[in-house]
Amino acid sequence: MSILPVAEPAAVRRAAGRLVRADLTLFVLVVLSNAAAAAAGLLSPWLVGRIVDAVQSGAGLETIDQLGLATVVAAVAQFVALRYARLIGYRFGERTSARLREGLIDDLMRLPARTIERAGTGDLISRATTDAGVVASVFRGAAPEMLLAIVQAGIILVAVFWLSPVLGAVGLVAVPGIWLSLRWYLRRSRSAYLAEQAARAEVAEVLLSTAAGARTVEALGLQASRSTACRDAVAAAVDAMLRTLRLRTVLFPSLEISNGIAVATVFCVGGLLHLEGVVSLGVVVAAVLYLRQLSGPIETTFVWVETLQSSLAAFARLEGISTPAAPATPAGPTPTPRDEHLVVTDVTYAYDGADVLHHVSLAITPGEHLAVVGASGAGKTTLGRLIAGIDRPRTGTVTVGGVPVADLSGEQLRDQVVLVTQEHHVFAETLRDNLSLAAPDAHDEDLYAALRVVGARWVDDLSEGLDTDLGQHRLGGAQAQHVALARVVLANPHTVVLDEATALLDPTTARHTERAMAAVLAGRTVIAVAHRLHTARDADRIAVMAEGRIVELGSHDELIADNASYAGLWRAWQAGPPAIS
Numbered sequence: 001m002s003i004l005p006v007a008e009p010a011a012v013r014r015a016a017g018r019l020v021r022a023d024l025t026l027f028v029l030v031v032l033s034n035a036a037a038a039a040a041g042l043l044s045p046w047l048v049g050r051i052v053d054a055v056q057s058g059a060g061l062e063t064i065d066q067l068g069l070a071t072v073v074a075a076v077a078q079f080v081a082l083r084y085a086r087l088i089g090y091r092f093g094e095r096t097s098a099r100l101r102e103g104l105i106d107d108l109m110r111l112p113a114r115t116i117e118r119a120g121t122g123d124l125i126s127r128a129t130t131d132a133g134v135v136a137s138v139f140r141g142a143a144p145e146m147l148l149a150i151v152q153a154g155i156i157l158v159a160v161f162w163l164s165p166v167l168g169a170v171g172l173v174a175v176p177g178i179w180l181s182l183r184w185y186l187r188r189s190r191s192a193y194l195a196e197q198a199a200r201a202e203v204a205e206v207l208l209s210t211a212a213g214a215r216t217v218e219a220l221g222l223q224a225s226r227s228t229a230c231r232d233a234v235a236a237a238v239d240a241m242l243r244t245l246r247l248r249t250v251l252f253p254s255l256e257i258s259n260g261i262a263v264a265t266v267f268c269v270g271g272l273l274h275l276e277g278v279v280s281l282g283v284v285v286a287a288v289l290y291l292r293q294l295s296g297p298i299e300t301t302f303v304w305v306e307t308l309q310s311s312l313a314a315f316a317r318l319e320g321i322s323t324p325a326a327p328a329t330p331a332g333p334t335p336t337p338r339d340e341h342l343v344v345t346d347v348t349y350a351y352d353g354a355d356v357l358h359h360v361s362l363a364i365t366p367g368e369h370l371a372v373v374g375a376s377g378a379g380k381t382t383l384g385r386l387i388a389g390i391d392r393p394r395t396g397t398v399t400v401g402g403v404p405v406a407d408l409s410g411e412q413l414r415d416q417v418v419l420v421t422q423e424h425h426v427f428a429e430t431l432r433d434n435l436s437l438a439a440p441d442a443h444d445e446d447l448y449a450a451l452r453v454v455g456a457r458w459v460d461d462l463s464e465g466l467d468t469d470l471g472q473h474r475l476g477g478a479q480a481q482h483v484a485l486a487r488v489v490l491a492n493p494h495t496v497v498l499d500e501a502t503a504l505l506d507p508t509t510a511r512h513t514e515r516a517m518a519a520v521l522a523g524r525t526v527i528a529v530a531h532r533l534h535t536a537r538d539a540d541r542i543a544v545m546a547e548g549r550i551v552e553l554g555s556h557d558e559l560i561a562d563n564a565s566y567a568g569l570w571r572a573w574q575a576g577p578p579a580i581s
Contacts, residue, residue, distance in 0.1 A: 006194060007319030012312060015319050019096050019139070026092045031151070033085035038152040040081045043074035045293060046159070049286030097136035100318075104132055107321045125208070126201035127321060131314035138311040149297035156294045160287050164279050167287045170262075170269045177258030178298070185251045192244045193313035199237035206233045259295045266291055334408055337401025337416060340366040340494045340525065342387060347396035349382055355394070356382055358548045366494065369526045371536035373569065374545035381499055383545070384529040388419035388497045400495070414438065418493040422500055424484035428471030431462070431483070438487035450489040453519050456482035485520050495525040500535075533573040542566060 007015070020027050051067045108128065161168030210217060210226045217226050270284035342364040349357040357379050364370055364387075372380045385391045386398050389405035398405045400416050408416060427434055435447045442450075444466055451459050458479055462468045475483065488496060498517070530536040537556050544552035544559065544566045552559055552566050559566035 005320045007316045009190075009312075009316070011319050012315050015315065019099055022099055023092060023095055026088065026095070030085070030089045030092050033081070033088050034151045035155070037078060037081035037085040038155045040074060040078035041152060041155075041293070044071055044078070045286045045289035046163075047071040047074060048289060049163075049280075049282035051282070052285045053280050053282030093139040096139040100136055100139065101132060104128060104318060104321065107318075123201045123205060126197070126204050127317050130200065131197065131317045134311050134314040135318060146301055149300040153294060153297040153301065156290050156297070160290045163283050163287050163290075164270075164273075166273065167266050167270055167279070167284070171266050171287070171291055172262075173265050174258040174262030177261065178255060181251055181254035181258070185247055189244070189247055190313060192240070192247060194316065196237070196240040196244055197313050197317055199233070199240040203230075203233045203237050206230050255298060256295075259291075259298055263288060263291045263295075334412060335403050336412070337399075337403045337408075339401045340416075341401060342405075342417075342495060342525065342527075343397075343399050344383070344387065345397045345399070347383075347386060347393040347398060349379075349386060349391065350394050356548050357386075357393075359396070360548070360550055361396075362543060362550060362553075364495075364525060364527065366525055367523070368541065369521075369528070369539045371528045371530045371539035371542045372545060373530045373533060373536050373542060373566070375569075378545040379548040380529045380545055382548075384419065384497045384499050384527060387495075387527055388417050389413050390419060414491045414493065416493055417495045417497060418488050418491055419497045419499065420484060420488060424480045426470050426475055426480050426483055429469070430466065431459070431468045431470055432466035434470060434483055435466075435486055435490060439490035439492075442490055446490065447486075450486040451482065453489050454482045454485040454517075455519070456486065458482075485517060488520050493524070495527070496521055497527045497529070499529040533570060544569070 047067055047070055051064060051071070054063050054067060108124075157168065157171070160171055206226075206229050210230065217223060267284070267288050270279065270287055273279045274281050274284050344360055344362040344364075347357055347360045348355050360379075360383060372383060374380050382391070386393055387405065389398075389408060392406040400408075405413070405417060427437075432444070432447060435450065436442060439446065447466060448459070456479070459465070462473070526539075528535055528539065530539075536542050539556070541553060541555055542559055543550050546565060552562065552564055554562070560570060
């Protein structure tokens with residue numbers, strides 16, 4: 001299950017209110033234009049009633065023709081007003097859905113990296129695509145349509161009461177049935193639609209993870225278990241969808257029946273009142289036509305209510321993305337670090353409530369090359385991420401120049417510390433765009449110079465040079481590594497944290513990349529999270545970690561002479577396979 005929460009209804013209402021207030025003037029125009037369209041729609045039934053009364057009273061053809069012409073004009077006016085109302089409504093919806101998507105991107109970019117890693121690909125993709133699409137479609141279509149329908153329904157009811165308060169009161173016989181049906185539906189729909197959205201996300205997660213690990217599945221003979229997992233996820237999604245379908249099969253027939261009862265009751269009571277001479281036949285006809293016309297807005301409203309429940313569930317999932325935001329940074333601008341000293345002071349860090357680092361302290365001198373080694377799960381990578389400002393300590397501090405690293409803005413952090421891992425993302429943009437991420441103001445000459453520093457000679461073979469679309473021209477592992485290292489050159493930080501950046505490359509490519517790294521790292525502070533001990537031997541100091549603590553600290557020769565944990569790891573390295581774990 002995803003760790004991303006689902007927002008409460010109150011939070012969803014506040015978010016929707018913010019979107020409406022962001023374009024309040026256009027929203028008011030939407031309301032007024034819909035009211036005008038609804039008012040224009042009232043003329044036709046009233047004029048038909050006048051025609052009936054005129055015929056019954058024996059009026060001449062000229063009067064009837066005039067009333068008929070007025071009916072046609074009213075219908076045309078209603079069509080024009082309705083078209084204009086929808087045009088404004090859709091414009092409001094498109095602008096609002098654009099704001100929604102822009103806000104979603106901002107929320108995603110503010111999520112802590114650890115949250116994104118743990119959330120699950122399927123859930124994040126489902127929220128950012130399917131859920132966002134559902135909510136955007138509601139703002140584009142449902143909001144204008146529902147607003148028009150609600151305004152129309154209100155004005156029609158007022159018109160029926162204006163014609164005859166008695167018939168208007170009789171027409172309210174439909175209200176209890178509509179209210180009870182809607183209440184029954186709304187009490188069950190939120191949980192049902194949230195379950196449906198979650199089930200769909202689970203299907204996406206299972207399919208994506210199976211596809212991404214296809215070779216592992218094949219190598220380990222896991223086809224049957226993965227097929228079972230996919231079938232189970234799809235079956236759960238089908239069950240969730242059938243539950244929402246059952247809700248709809250109760251809601252819509254009950255609405256039709258309630259409205260039909262109201263029309264029939266008004267027709268019967270109106271006929272009796274007409275026979276008693278209380279109301280004219282034209283009034284009865286107009287009231288019945290109004291109530292028949294009311295079925296359209298009611299049906300539209302409740303069709304969209306069903307869609308709205310699905311979209312509210314989707315909206316709650318979108319708002320949930322903004323909930324686990326990173327802890328607030330201090331008010332005002334973050335101070336600039338006074339120097340390049342990195343200090344880790346009494347740091348603890350926890351995953352899911354369990355500490356994986358325990359009171360770690362470490363001071364790193366500018367220009368020093370520090371290697372962090374230890375068995376798998378010792379906390380090496382976690383310490384590297386804290387030093388790089390990716391994560392924030394649970395307790396204690398990690399500072400650079402006296403300023404907490406996690407409090408630095410993106411621009412400040414890029415100037416101070418950069419993390420280089422074995423995974424390098426290349427965006428489906430031009431090579432220039434990929435490099436400019438690290439230095440937005442860099443000129444083409446600077447970009448080419450950074451590529452030359454890391455030995456990316458393959459750039460000379462690109463026919464379009466920096467304009468090459470890397471979405472079309474796929475880069476190999478070594479080339480992607482060159483792009484990542486060139487970003488480091490352009491960012492020009494004083495400290496680089498390496499988390500076994502060449503672990504996924506073949507030996508020959510790794511040697512070339514390590515030579516490129518040597519050029520990049522010259523003169524900088526380096527913290528190397530080393531899974532292979534040969535990368536640690538030449539470091540100025542080596543920090544040995546075990547069970548989330550630094551248990552030894554010193555040079556290679558000093559630690560070998562101490563004949564403790566590091567010496568044991570070194571002997572195992574020389575005698576066994578080329579990896580600590």
